[in-house]
Amino acid sequence: MAGKDDVKVLGVVVSPFAIRVRIALNMKGVSYEYMEEDLTNKSELLLSSNPIHKKVPVLIHGGKPICESLVIVQYVDEVFPGAAVLPSDPYDRAVARFWAAYVDDKMFPPMVAFLLAVTEEERAAKAEETLAAMAQLEKAFGECSGGKPFFGGDSIGYVDLALGSNLQWLETSYQMFGVALLDAVKTPLLTAWAKRFVEADAAKGVVPDTALAVEFCKKLRAR
Ligand SMILES: N[C@@H](CCC(=O)N[C@@H](CS)C(=O)NCC(=O)O)C(=O)O
Incomplete structure (x- = not known):
């Protein structure tokens, strides 16, 4: 090992x-x-x-x-042996790669731009863009999970890792600017999923406290 x-x-x-x-x-x-x-x-x-x-x-x-x-x-x-991260079926694997890339290409950039925006106008535009990506991911969750707890089914998979690793920033958006990018009304499936993700053994102690992300964001904004 x-x-x-x-x-x-x-x-x-x-x-x-x-x-x-x-x-x-x-x-x-x-x-x-x-x-x-x-x-x-x-x-x-x-x-x-x-x-x-x-x-x-x-x-x-x-x-x-x-x-x-x-x-x-x-x-x-x-x-490494152990729990599989990517699905074994080639089609499911392709779909997982598609949504993981979507997180990095379409959700992460506007979310960061939102957090670092200087003007209210810019922040509102980037919030809208991030929310549109979150709405797509909410739909994707329904399709990928097939009613199971994670994008990957019964346990954390590739898309869970891609999106779940951003949760501290989604929460920071709310704490710093009052904008809920994850929302029990607009994204109910993802809101419940996020709680399961941070509580999973593999994620414990790795997804940082929002306070840490808030501090980091303030430093970046000051720079
Ligand atoms: N596409 C890269 C992105 C990595 C990335 O942007 N890392 C940032 C920290 S979140 C970094 O190291 N930035 C340093 C720099 O840009 O100089 C990946 O998936 O690993």
Whole structure:
């Protein structure tokens, strides 16, 4: 079994991209060394392991770096035994990859732009864009889960990791600006799902307190 000696994760505690990797490793029961990065002063290890993008997360397995969170999650799923992250059926796998990419391409960018917006006008426009993406994801949840607790069925899967790793930011949006991006009326399925996700064993202690994300957001806004 792989252990701390040969599995390292370079991350930032509030980064959705790092969070999804850490939860995937927990699902597989892999212990790893977690190394927090300061993105204002990136470590030599980060710069040398991800020289193209210079971003977290990086998974270092047996000395070899793997970059890009969704690529890392697929690697973790293929390399380590244990609970499957991606579905075994090729069609279901394609659908899962589609929705995970949707989270990163259509939900995450407007959500961040909303959190960092300078004008009220910009914030309102980005809130609307994020809410439209959340409405699509609500529908996708109905279709992918087939009435089960997670996008992945009975347990956390690929799309759960992609979206669930953003929950601290969805909550931050509410706490800082009073905008509920997850809402019991507009997105009832996702609201119930989010509670199950953060309470799952693999996610405990990895999805950070909203207070931490709020602090981080304030620092970014000040910069
Ligand atoms: N597509 C990348 C995104 C990673 C990413 O944007 N990481 C941010 C932290 S949340 C980062 O390291 N930013 C540092 C920088 O842009 O210099 C992934 O999925 O891993």
